[in-house]
Each structure stands twice: as structure tokens, then as C-alpha cells.
Amino acid sequence: MMGNVTYDDAPEPRAVICTGLAYSFAETKAVDGLDLSVRDGEVFGLLGPNGAGKTTAIRCITTLLPVPAGKIHVFGHDAARERMAVRRLLGYVPQQLSADSGLTGRENVALFARVFDVSRRERARRVEQALAAMDLTAAADRLARTYSGGMVRRLELAQALVSAPRLLILDEPTIGLDPIARTNVWEHIDIVRAATGMTVLVTTHYMDEADQYCDRVALMHRGRVHALGTPDELRRGLAERLGTEGPLPTLEDVFRDVAGSGLDDQAGDFRDVRSTRRTASRVG
Numbered sequence: 001m002m003g004n005v006t007y008d009d010a011p012e013p014r015a016v017i018c019t020g021l022a023y024s025f026a027e028t029k030a031v032d033g034l035d036l037s038v039r040d041g042e043v044f045g046l047l048g049p050n051g052a053g054k055t056t057a058i059r060c061i062t063t064l065l066p067v068p069a070g071k072i073h074v075f076g077h078d079a080a081r082e083r084m085a086v087r088r089l090l091g092y093v094p095q096q097l098s099a100d101s102g103l104t105g106r107e108n109v110a111l112f113a114r115v116f117d118v119s120r121r122e123r124a125r126r127v128e129q130a131l132a133a134m135d136l137t138a139a140a141d142r143l144a145r146t147y148s149g150g151m152v153r154r155l156e157l158a159q160a161l162v163s164a165p166r167l168l169i170l171d172e173p174t175i176g177l178d179p180i181a182r183t184n185v186w187e188h189i190d191i192v193r194a195a196t197g198m199t200v201l202v203t204t205h206y207m208d209e210a211d212q213y214c215d216r217v218a219l220m221h222r223g224r225v226h227a228l229g230t231p232d233e234l235r236r237g238l239a240e241r242l243g244t245e246g247p248l249p250t251l252e253d254v255f256r257d258v259a260g261s262g263l264d265d266q267a268g269d270f271r272d273v274r275s276t277r278r279t280a281s282r283v284g
């Protein structure tokens with residue numbers, strides 16, 4: 001493995017530390033000994049093909065799934081024993097649609113502000129701030145069902161941001177979006193991050209996006225991390241190993257090198273295809 005999770009000389013605190021995380025669905029080892037360390041303030045990409053275990057790992061970190069084996073700490077809080085403390089620190093945008101099409105943009109964000117216990121006094125201001133940060137002020141009184149796919153994604157980001165999380169967790173934030181909407185979503189995430197210093201943990205199987213927008217990435221395959229580093233480090237590492245000159249290999253090349261021939265045939269299954277397509281058609 002390139003890079004090392006246990007030896008990480010960045011200053012404390014860590015936003016997320018997973019050690020030996022494992023989670024199985026019956027016979028399927030979805031997560032199988034995952035070690036991960038996300039630094040405070042970085043954009044960290046968890047990459048991998050369908051079925052690699054990204055969503056399951058994320059759901060354990062958000063405390064939506066229990067932690068049957070291993071440990072997870074979020075800013076020092078144990079995800080198994082201090083679930084509420086962990087939840088208070090994070091905003092989560094799942095793959096599935098989380099906006100209500102029958103409510104306006106503003107009502108959707110206000111609902112999250114109430115659910116996440118934003119104080120009454122702060123609520124109205126925070127809702128407007130979150131809408132403005134995602135460029136949705138002008139559309140705030142329209143029903144979400146009239147929004148484009150990109151606007152829906154930005155609305156879901158506004159919902160997750162209204163509680164001012166220290167850690168924003170995004171599961172495939174750009175799936176099903178056209179290239180312009182994809183760039184637009186990333187640019188909005190970037191602006192908020194620059195303004196607040198929040199940490200972003202994002203899953204994606206778009207290697208080009210990870211290369212461009214993530215500070216560090218972990219390549220996940222069959223439930224565990226196989227390589228870790230900045231996109232540049234990983235690409236240079238592969239070029240050195242192969243002894244090639246000229247343009248650096250892409251992150252996708254790195255991934256193929258790491259995952260080997262199993263990547264095409266064994267990653268994901270029918271359920272993965274179905275869930276990915278369902279999500280894509282909803283937000284698209």
C-alpha cells in the first residue's frame with residue numbers, strides 16, 4: 001500500500017479515524033478491515049467501483065449503521081458510544097434523494113434546520129445563508145419538483161449545511177448530473193469550504209473529479225483501502241513503478257494497477273447497478 005494510515009504526521013485533531021472497520025450483509029463482507037484517517041479541513045475522496053463498500057463505510061461513520069467490528073472516531077468522539085455527539089458534528093448528503101419535491105427550496109432547508117436543532121433565534125438567518133451559499137435564493141420559493149438535477153443537488157447541500165457542520169459527508173454528489181452541473185456542484189462545495197474550513201469526506205467513482213477536487217484520496221476495493229495519498233502522489237508513484245516517461249498516468253490507471261483484473265468483473269452486482277441507476281434517474 002502506498003502511504004500509511006496509522007502513521008500520519010499531520011497535526012491533530014483528525015476529522016475521522018477508522019481502524020479495522022468491518023461490516024457484513026449476511027455473507028457479503030461490504031467493509032472488510034477499513035483503515036482511514038481524514039485530516040481536519042481537507043477534502044478527502046473515498047474512491048472505488050460500485051460495490052467497493054464506500055456507502056456502507058460512510059453509513060457507519062454517520063452512525064446510521066452500527067459499528068460491529070473496529071473503531072470509528074469523529075473529531076475524537078466514538079461513533080459507537082457517542083452517536084449524538086457525532087451526529088451533531090456532521091452534515092450528510094446521501095445518494096438517495098433527500099429533498100421533498102412537494103416543498104419549496106426554503107421549506108426543505110427550514111425543515112432540516114428544525115430537525116438538526118438549529119436554535120429558533122438563528123434559524124431564519126441560517127436558512128437564508130445556506131440557500132445563498134448554494135445560489136438558490138432566487139429559486140427559494142419554487143417547489144423543489146421544478147428544480148433541475150443540479151439545483152436539487154445544491155438544495156440537498158444547503159440542507160446539510162444549515163446546521164454548520166464541521167464535517168460534510170457526500171455520497172456520490174454528482175451522480176447523474178451533466179458535466180456543467182457537476183463542475184457547478186464542486187465549485188459550490190469549494191466556496192463553502194474556503195469560507196468555513198469544514199472537512200469534506202466524499203465518495204465517488206468519478207476519478208477525474210477526485211483528481212481535480214480532492215486533497216487526498218483512498219482507493220477502496222472489496223471493502224478495504226488499497227492505496228492512499230494525494231492524487232499527484234499516487235499518479236507519480238505509479239509512473240515511477242512502471243518507469244514510464246511523459247504524461248503522468250491518470251488516477252484511473254492507478255486504480256487499475258491497484259485493483260488488478262478484478263475491477264471489471266467482480267466489482268458490484270445487480271443491486272449496485274439498480275441503485276445507481278435509480279438514483280441517477282431521480283436527480284437527472
Ligand SMILES: Nc1ncnc2c1ncn2[C@@H]1O[C@H](COP(=O)(O)OP(=O)(O)OP(=O)(O)O)[C@@H](O)[C@H]1O
Nearest residue numbers: 025028030049050051052053054055056057271272
Ligand atoms: N442492504 C444491503 N443488503 C445486502 N447487501 C448489501 C446491502 N448494501 C450493500 N450491500 C452489498 O455490500 C457491498 C458494498 O456495497 P456498498 O453500497 O457499500 O458499495 P459502494 O462502494 O458504495 O457502491 P456504490 O458505488 O454502488 O454505492 C456490495 O457487494 C453490495 O451488494
